Amino acid sequence: MSEKKTFKTAARMKEIMQEYYAKGAAAKEKRIPVAWVTAIFPVELLYAAGIFPYYPENFGALASARKVADKLSRYAEAKGYAHDLCGYARCGIGDAYAEEHPVGEILKPDVTFCCNTQCGSLSKWFEVASRFYNVPYFLLDAPQILDQPEELATGYYVDQLKEMIAFLEEITGKPFDYDRLLEVLHLSNETCRLWNEILDTAAMKPAPFGFFDACFHMAPIVTMRGTREAVEYYQALKEEVDERIKEGKYAIPNERFKIYFDHIPLWPKLRWFSELFASHNSLVAVSQYTHSWAYSFDLERPLESLAENYTEEFVNRSFEHRLQLKMNFFRKYGVDGFVLFSNRSCKPTSLGLYDKRSVLSERTGLPGVVFDADMSDLRFFSEAQILARLEPFFEQLASSQ
Amino acid sequence: MSIEVLEVLKKTFADPGRQVKEWKQDTGGKAIGFLLTEVPEELIHAAGFFPFGICGGRARLEQAEAHLQSWACSYVRKGLAMAINGELDFLDGIIVPLTCDSTRLLPGIWKHNKPLPYMDSYRLPKQVERPSAKKYLFKELERIKYNLSAYRGKEITDEELKQSIRLYNSNRGLLRKLYNIHEHNPEAISNKDLYTVLGASMVIEREKLNRYLSELVATLEEQTKPPAGKKKTKLYISGTFINPPEVLDYLDESGGTVVGDDLKNGYRYIQDDVEEAGISPLESLVNRQLKKKPFAGYDVPSAPRRYNLVKASQQKKAQGVLFLHLKYCEPENYDYYDNLQALEQAGIPSMRIETEFGDTSLGQLQTRIHAFMEMVGGESNV
């Protein structure tokens, strides 16, 4: 992303994120409880309860993007946490023990809430944090969906949402406000709708917006969905994308190919990757990762709908279902090839990719490649190795047309 | 000491597939494998299938290399490698307990590379203290029971399930007796033999096992003389698996005796019985799971794992704790530092060893274990 390409909205994002962090810092004085939450979590309930939600994963992504994940990680490693645990967790645990805080200190929780739809790392990390900060820990347990969604899993989740509401009433000393929940759900719906409309423009050829733009603009959808600020932000971004379409401004100069990318980006190498793909006239158009925030809540049945949306995320689905989702994206965005990132920080998105690569090529005829690295830690990054994987892929792509 | 049944069990352990293959030939029955150790085997047994615990084999880890990253734990890599190289061809099915992200992803990869007629996962709850857990788990076990019934073509009856529960309780009781004999008189049965019997108990026909164990326990009880010779150094082992088995040799030769553990192929496998009377057998299975001590997959705020560890070590008068972790086992790794802190506060020395199935430098392992035994054993060892 060269300077002239940067979205005007980017400046607004810096502002609203700063406001968000300032709110977190001020929460303590105002006696608003600070809750740690996970990215795929029914945060709508916390907003409705007037609790401030803080995303330690976001802290990890920020530290990774600023290329200091290894520094923070070493503090955790000194205590015996292995360098192959999830990089976000290593950043968070490391920061608790760190003497320097290169990206500022992680916000200390008054309570931690975890939903394990995404992975088992978060629940272990949050357990560790709850012991360290000596605060209560609440788990929303999301059993894996084996085949088709079942009432068994969603029913269990609804029961737990009710338990969580009772717990929230205990923390806040106030009855839970269901009307407020509906407002928040409505705002979340709006945020997700706008976000996905923006993501969809990547299917245009050439496209005004791609995966690397999405990575840049995703912080509000992760941390602030359910708020008016997030809706306004994505309205502004949407308008800007529409303008670009009218003006004929595109995400990369000479788009010839569209690429599907799995999953999380390599935060410290975002620019390097975006330039590499652009230099091969390839637009990374879509990834399951950025498309995770595509919730649609039914206000008539809020708890059931929260349960469905938050348990049925791709990462909690079966091998075959996840293949189908990928192929749907291939079709919808008209991709010409796919790149799968085997991310040693993240087993739930990475295990299985070796086999999926060959299955996807067999079923779609598209060229594809897997490479290994870590989303946050440059100690596991080898430019030469990655290029050795990607260069032949780009050649294949070029010869396929 | 040579006791005939012990020799049979050792042979079974050395060649885990032998018994099940013979059984299948004789009875025409089916075998369902499971990964350790939460799976309610009683359900498999009640359906008339041979429950087979998958734990280590000849396959090389490289045989799974094209399908599973080298940073997945070696237990799941080994399991998959065994499936791929044909070492588990006698299995008609498998149930994987979803204890961590590696087990969560494994079934799909397994199915893709080595589909079996029967494949299921056991989704145990990761919170066990709220009422929702019990209601959910009952339905989850109902689901598994239904699937097993469907696979055999006939519903599992309460009577069948009760019978299996009785048999398993009896086997567990006998194994605990054996464990107890070892704890109080390590000369009677060595570390190595104790865990060999435990390992064999997962791959043998359970009715036969019952006879063997009864005989073994009776013989040992009769033979048992007051412990003679040097006092042994008491050790608690915490972690995932006894692996490699040579660890036990090194303990045996350096005067160490295991008095307690929380391992998947150790005491965790036998610690909890299922209530036999009163409630429905399925509900009894639910209760057993919920009252189990938390393992690395989750902690329980009211009875944290680290305190269990300290308490168990103190009760057993362990002089030290050996953490035996599998490399890349995330759940254990997340717990380690807090476990360590709790032990240090209680003044219990410990050492952590990371191993991999099929890939551990034995020489180094031996040296480290000897050194640790010397440190914690002090005079009792000389």
Ligand code: SF4
């Ligand atoms: S990166 Fe993967 S392992 Fe880490 S918190 Fe996210 S989903 Fe979990």
Ligand code: SF4
């Ligand atoms: S050893 Fe650890 S990582 Fe491996 S399957 Fe067991 S819990 Fe999972």
